[in-house]
Amino acid sequence: MNPQVAIIGTSQTKFEADKGYEDIPETVFKVVQQAMAEAGIDRDDLDSIVTSSVDLWDGRTASNQMLADVVGSIMKPESRVAGDGLGAAFQGMLAILAGASEITLIVSQCRGSMGAHYEISNWVFDPIYQQPLGLDYLSAGALQANHYMKQFGISQEDCARVVIKNRRDAQNNPYAQVVKETTVEEVMGSPMWAYPIKEMDAAPVSDGACAVVLASRDKAKALSKEPVWILGAGSCLDSHYLGDRNLAGGDALIKASNAAYGMAGISDPLKELDVAEVSSAFSYQELLWTELMGFCDRGEGARILKKGQTSLGGALPVNPSGGMIAGNPVTVAGLTRLVETVSQVRGEAGVRQVRGARTALAHGTTGCCGQGQYVMIVGN
């Protein structure tokens, strides 16, 4: 099937620990203006807008209201996916496929600095069994890390190497939060937060925003010399209760990536993908997600990383942007991955460019331990 939806404009902010020097609409206004300028359109050209944000992280109800003016939605359709930004891109793609919109602006924003990130993540858990236990993204992530590492013999040093790779690559990313290069010893020596996750294994919490302009096939061809096409998309929700899931596995990501590969006609992701940007809030997750998405066999994630296959210059570079280790504005992560893959496919990624990248994968996740999974494949 010919791809029907294209990305014709993108932008992202620099990710920072605290953007308190400007308010949320100001941040969003900038990315919206940049993405529209890149697409060569103005507000009048927008048929619809999809935002992504979460009230609890914003500390106000219907928090997308405050974006009405800056996303240009006055007297236009605006809807919000309350979750990861890649979900909003999914909704935008569906509106175009449904013939309801020709040009759709996708905007995702979050201020990790405004609230207590891990405390809010405790409120994601069901209020009867899991929430009172004090589970949050960190402690649940630690359970998953233990499960996965024990089952496949992954060491803490293996996970530390993810941090080293991401922090090294983040040096090439002008949008990255300030992160320094590091060593295995330094990661191993950083404070233990929840065994085996140490401070440096965890993504920072950041403020930031992203915008993407999607267009129908006809509009994309008329407006853009080099549209980047959405070749495939898949999404899947796993069980909520940790005990109901195989934490060392992840059927939802297998299903979501297979759906995206099926649409895009990909049978061997390691060979056919040129670059992947995955949402991993903790170092172990990058290894786990790459296995579940079929970049290698189960348990081989650490080995292919060690061999350099997922580094810049390897067979399939994963997170040349530095990934979430380079900046983690919570629900914006997935859309950031999409923006990064688009710049890779366009050959505009600067020093972090993967040479000759034509097909790329963007991954987003929502909830705890990868409960909700989104995969999008883009290409030129």
Added chain:
Amino acid sequence: MGKRVAIIGTGQTNHCSSREDVNEMELVYEAASAALKDAEMTIAEIDAVVLANMELFEGRALPDMWCGEGGGAFMKHSFKISTGGTSGTSGAISGYYHAASGLFDRVMVVGFEKHSDGNTSAGMALTDPFWDRHIAAAAIGNFALSVSEYMVDRGVTEEQSAKVAVKARRNACNNPHAHLQMPDLTIKDVLESPMLAYPVHRLEMCPQSDGACAIIFASEEIAKKRCPRPAWVRAAVTRHDHIYLGEVKNRLSTMRSLREAARVAYETVGIKEPLKEFDVAEIYDPLTYAEIAWYEALGFCENGEGAGMIDDGITLMDGELPVNPSGGVISTNPVGASGTIRVAEAALQIHGRGGKRQIPDVNLALATGYGVYCWSDVVILSSRPD
């Protein structure tokens, strides 16, 4: 162009101020199961699940993670739509997009809210922290201001407003799912109920309810095969407007977002005389005065004639255009589901499964959503695919 899509099943929970017998996920399960039963489907047949809810009311983060399973979203594509009061209609519109896109054939939408788990007024008051929160936070303060303006602008009386409350709560008696069923309610009762904030009386306002509602959308082939009388989606339009109180003068009178959404939807379907052409309307009435204002915004009458429609009984069950046979939002209001219920009730009327609240021979039905004055959704359903 999108594919043809129809609603083939609906289901809702019973609603009341506190459903202590179930938790939020079970509430979602109850509605989803009812919709599957109505459509004679199993959950295995559903390809995608769209959820709709306003999580700050329960103080939950990403409640679709927990409650999604109740809606059968396990191992399926799923996300949650949150746009204030329009969440339920916007969720339904997203469900429609899913099916119309051609990527999914059978899509379930579940709107839900369990207000009793949280503090709705506190949740609603968390609006803009610089301006609105201090002067007119939450629904009541907001409406007190805009209703006062509207009464002066249009000359609507308290008695006319009370008539809407009486109509709604009496209609609700025909709806086994409705929260506030008041067969003997009188205008006097409404006007003697406590004043929340002048001029809004308690019985003129929507309640807060625990409840959920599910809708099943299907592609053309499946709809024709599985439903004797599918409710075809003919238009689904959203419009957004400025958020600050002072940015739009006389919001209830002007209600630009609803007028514009209706204009586009009517144009899509070719509706010229909504009062004559619609057989039934399920509109999102957060309070009595809004229902009168929406009659005008939706073009059922000229500006200033909305209150006359209720005086003349035009929108009663046996009137020319029955509005809210279900009892409306004034009778039942689980916010994230309130919009979904409007679409489900409109579909139910076309399906001919309305029971005691069924209007005879419904071929064209209107459903609307309303969210914090910012959003309006308009959905038009028909017994005919084109």
